[in-house]
Amino acid sequence: MTRYWMLPEDVIELLPQEASHIESLRRKLLDSMALWGYELVKPPLVEFLDSLLAGSENLDIQTFKITDQASGRLMGVRADLTPQIARIDAHRMAGTGTRRFAYCGDVLRTRSESTQPRRNPLIVGAELYGVANVSGDMEVMGLLLDCMNACGVEQSVLDIGHSAIFAGLVAVHGLSAEDSRAVKEAISGVQRPTLSQWQTAKRFSAACLADIAFLLDAPLHRAGLADLTQQFGGRHALFDQAIADLEAAEAMLRAAYPQQEIVVDVSSIGTYGYHSGLVFALYAQGHYDALARGGRYDGLGEVYGKARPATGFSIDLLTLGQLLPLPVSAQRPEKQAWSQNSKIFQDALSKRRSGIAVIFEHEGES
Numbered sequence: 001m002t003r004y005w006m007l008p009e010d011v012i013e014l015l016p017q018e019a020s021h022i023e024s025l026r027r028k029l030l031d032s033m034a035l036w037g038y039e040l041v042k043p044p045l046v047e048f049l050d051s052l053l054a055g056s057e058n059l060d061i062q063t064f065k066i067t068d069q070a071s072g073r074l075m076g077v078r079a080d081l082t083p084q085i086a087r088i089d090a091h092r093m094a095g096t097g098t099r100r101f102a103y104c105g106d107v108l109r110t111r112s113e114s115t116q117p118r119r120n121p122l123i124v125g126a127e128l129y130g131v132a133n134v135s136g137d138m139e140v141m142g143l144l145l146d147c148m149n150a151c152g153v154e155q156s157v158l159d160i161g162h163s164a165i166f167a168g169l170v171a172v173h174g175l176s177a178e179d180s181r182a183v184k185e186a187i188s189g190v191q192r193p194t195l196s197q198w199q200t201a202k203r204f205s206a207a208c209l210a211d212i213a214f215l216l217d218a219p220l221h222r223a224g225l226a227d228l229t230q231q232f233g234g235r236h237a238l239f240d241q242a243i244a245d246l247e248a249a250e251a252m253l254r255a256a257y258p259q260q261e262i263v264v265d266v267s268s269i270g271t272y273g274y275h276s277g278l279v280f281a282l283y284a285q286g287h288y289d290a291l292a293r294g295g296r297y298d299g300l301g302e303v304y305g306k307a308r309p310a311t312g313f314s315i316d317l318l319t320l321g322q323l324l325p326l327p328v329s330a331q332r333p334e335k336q337a338w339s340q341n342s343k344i345f346q347d348a349l350s351k352r353r354s355g356i357a358v359i360f361e362h363e364g365e366s
Contacts, residue, residue, distance in 0.1 A: 010117040012318070022122065022321045025151050026104055029124045029315065032150045036143050038102035038126045043084035045106065049074040054303040056083050056274050062109045077108045081314065082274070083300065085127045090304035098130040104317075114289040116319060125294075127312030129301075134245045137278040137296055137311050138252045144282060144292055144313050145257055152324055155285040157261045158253065161268025162246055163275040163295065165215070165228070168238035173208040187215050187267055218267040225250065228266045245278050274300045277311070284323050291320050333357035 007013065014022060030040060046066070053060055053076065062079040078084060085101050093099060104124045112119050126143055128136050141158065148156055166187065170180050195213055198204055204212065214223070214231050225246055232239035246264055253262055270279045277296030284291055294313025301308045336348055338360045348358045 008119075010112050010119040012118050012120060017326055018321065021324075021326050022317055024327065025317060025321055025324070026122075026124060028150045029147050029317075030102055030104060032147045033102040033126050033143065036100070036126075036139075036146070038100040038143070040102045040104075041085070041088055043078070043081060043088065043103065043105065046075045046077050047084065049076040051087060051304075052076040052078060052083060054083065055086070055300045056080070059083070062111065062113075064108055064110060078105075079107050079109045081105060081107065081123055081125060082127065082297065082312065085125075085312070086297075086301040086308075086310065087304045089127075089129045089308060089310070090301040090306035096130060096306075096308070098128070101127045101129070101312075103127075114316070114319070116289060116322075118318060121319070122317040123314045124317050125312060125314035127310060129308050129310045131311070132298065132309035134248050134278065136309070137245070137280075138249055140294060140311050140313055141249070141253060141280055142256060144280075144294065144315075145260060147315065148282065148291070151320065153284060153291070153320075155261075156291070157263055157283045157285065159263050159265045159268060159281045159283060159290075160246060160249060160253075161265045161270075161279045162242035163270040163277060163279055164238040164242040164245075165232070165266060166269040168232065168236045168242065169208075169211055169215075171238060172236050173205065173211070175208075179203065183212060184269065186212070187269060215267045219265065223266050224264045225266075228264075249278055270295055280313070287323055289316070289319050291315060291323065331357065333359045335359055335361050338362045 034040075048068070049063070049065060053063065059079050064077040064079075066075050066077065067073075068075045081103055085103065088101070089099060102125070104122070106120055106122055109119045109121075126140060128140050131139070141160075145156075145158065166184060169175070169183070175183065195209055195216070198212075199209060211231070214227075217223075218227070225243065228246070229243055233243060234240065250262060250264055253260065268279055268281070269275075274297045275295045276298045279295030280293070281290040282292040283289075292313050292315040294311070296309075296311040298309045299307045300310060334351065334356060336344065336358055339345075348360075351358050
């Protein structure tokens with residue numbers, strides 16, 4: 001027997017109370033972004049595949065592909081909105097200058113990226129274009145903290161890292177593309193072989209293995225800026241840039257948000273291949289999955305014809321909604337017996353326009 005009510009694995013839907021809760025959070029987030037000058041844009045759910053994946057090859061495996069019956073070309077259902085915002089900035093907006101974008105939309109992924117069995121998250125995000133200075137990263141991190149405060153997230157941890165740490169490692173040791181991929185997967189936790197295996201295979205030099213071991217063990221030993229400086233300071237311009245950016249960001253954030261817990265995570269090097277500077281993630285106390293992730297991605301728009309400095313973040317709205325309690329409805333709708341009397345209709349309309357919910361009761365309801 002066909003089970004028509006079954007959804008695909010890890011594809012979720014929201015029932016009325018949950019949907020109302022998520023919509024309330026969405027409005028709070030976008031309203032907060034508007035107060036910081038971020039303007040709402042609405043990219044399409046599908047695009048031609050070459051445009052959707054340009055500059056972000058790591059998204060390929062997460063993207064559903066379909067054939068456009070009108071053109072015969074391959075299209076993709078978006079798995080991330082950041083490349084779409086880069087395209088909008090490069091091609092749909094005239095001129096240059098600083099631009100601030102906000103967005104909200106569903107994405108679809110071939111597999112879940114979190115401990116939550118969910119392949120169709122709802123994403124809210126903000127992107128800042130045209131600011132190359134680290135002050136731009138500080139702005140978007142401040143906006144993220146303000147957004148969390150507006151939604152009622154009282155205790156959170158802001159985790160800050162830098163993609164140039166990994167880029168410096170590759171440059172100093174002259175790693176090949178294949179070796180770079182293996183090391184990045186190990187540091188990111190995708191695949192974590194033992195260092196002894198690499199040492200036995202003599203795949204990397206002793207100095208390279210020491211640097212890799214430092215990054216692999218950094219979370220366990222709570223390595224911070226001082227440890228990062230001791231390990232990498234003065235060895236390459238990329239390392240020094242990462243250290244300077246992290247020092248500046250940490251100092252500003254601690255001064256502006258003295259109650260906020262901030263952790264410098266030297267092993268955090270970015271989720272997708274397009275990150276080029278500071279990266280960050282926000283976690284709720286006692287919650288494993290990140291509520292938000294972000295970072296700098298200068299130059300992503302180059303594939304669309306306009307390379308621009310950019311930084312931003314995205315929030316998993318459904319994960320945020322699970323963290324916060326469902327609100328208790330303060331008002332129950334008034335009930336009104338169905339009638340063809342025009343006065344009753346007018347009374348109901350008047351109440352609704354004043355903000356009072358009114359529902360009709362019909363004969364023969366089942």
